[in-house]
Every structure is written in C-alpha cells, then in structure tokens.
Amino acid sequence: MSRVNWRGTLAEVIGTFAFVTIGAGAMVAADQANLGATGLIAVALAHGLGLAAMVSVFGHISGGVFNPAVTIGLLVGRKIGLTDAIAYVVAQLIGATLAGLFLLLTYNIMGGSVLDAANATNLGTPSIGPEMGIWGAVLLEGGMTLFLMLAVYGTAIDGRGPKLGGIAIGLTVASCILLAGPLTGASLNPARNFGPTLVSMFWDNWWVYWVGPIIGGTIGGLLYSNLFLANGDD
Helix, strand or coil: CCCCCHHHHHHHHHHHHHHHHHHHHHHHHHHHCCCCHHHHHHHHHHHHHHHHHHHHHHHHHHCCCCCHHHHHHHHHCCCCCHHHHHHHHHHHHHHHHHHHHHHHHHHHHHCHHHHHHHHHCCCCCCCCCCCCCHHHHHHHHHHHHHHHHHHHHHHHHCCCCCCCCCHHHHHHHHHHHHHHHHHHCCCCCHHHHHHHHHHHCCCCCCCHHHHHHHHHHHHHHHHHHHHHCCCCCC
C-alpha cells in the first residue's frame, strides 16, 4: 500500500472545515435573519462560492475534494489510490466535525437570537422536508451528487475540459440547493451533514445523506471514467 499524501490530507481537513463552516453558518444566519424564500438564494450562494473558493485554493494540492462521495467517485474511476481515498475521507469527516464544534462555540459565545437559530437548525444540518419521502430523498440526493461528480470529472479531471478552478463545481452545488434545498437540504456530501449532525446530535435520517450521495458519486465516477475517458484522455 502506498504512502499517504499528508500534505493533501491536511488540505482536505482545512478545506472541508472552511466549506462546512460557511455552508452551515449560512443556514443559521438565514434562519436568524428570517430571510424566508430569499434565504434559499443566500444559502445556495454561500455553499457554491465557499466551495468554489476552497477548490481553487487547494485543488493543486489535494484535488480539492472535501466530500467522501466525490472521493469514492474518484476511487472507482481510478483517479485516486485506496490509501489516499481512506485518508481523505477521514480528513473530511475531521474537518466537518471541527466546523461543527467551531460553530457551536461561536454561537454559544454570541447567545441570543443567533443561538436560537443555531438550535432551531441543528447547527445548519440539512434535513428532509415534510413533503419529501425517505426514498425520494435518497434518489434526489443521489441524482444531484451524480451531477456534481460529472462536473468534477469534466472540469477538474479531464484534461480536455475548461480550466475554471472551482467555479463550475461550486455552481453545480449552488444550483442543486436552489432545486432541492427545501426538499432534502441538498447536501450532496456526507461530510457536510456529519459535522453538524455529530455536534448537534441531530441524527434524523442521517443515513440518507450517506447512501444517496455515495451511490450518485459512484455512478458518476464510473460513467465518466469509462465512457468519456475510455481512451485515456485525462
């Protein structure tokens, strides 16, 4: 088994910490400010811009993955080794947990309506809407993660694709939140849920945000790597 890319692993901790802090924090801020429908746009932009920034910052170091489902999609597409894939997933979960702890500490220090909003949103944990069934949520999370995986391969992995930094990847996440934010929270990322879930101890339907994204990421990785990179054009 090859040696772990420790520099890349550290980048995954920091990048995931930043992304989850921004995304979850935006959900709390939208609730605290009572933004209503406008809050969906704010949350989508926060996730998309935050992810785009972190992918651009750390893409040349670790690939800017920050997502266990995307890591698995890269693994099945043979774009990352098993050792680094395991290290990255662990790093992503650590980064997300640190983000949850950071937000918890911050909101407890602030108190007042911000702390109330943090409690009401379970530290910004995405959740399933009242009109969305469990298996519908799994399907939707999986489908959106498939879109994300294609964006990753098409712009960050395939050498023939446009070099846009993290813009296309971030826009894909933002678009999916606009589509499904009220339905599933549009996590597309097990780590995005894991940190706030663990710290807030809000475990309702937690497995949906693992099963759906991992299936979608796996299908996306296999699809692009075998159909569109079949001739080794990467």
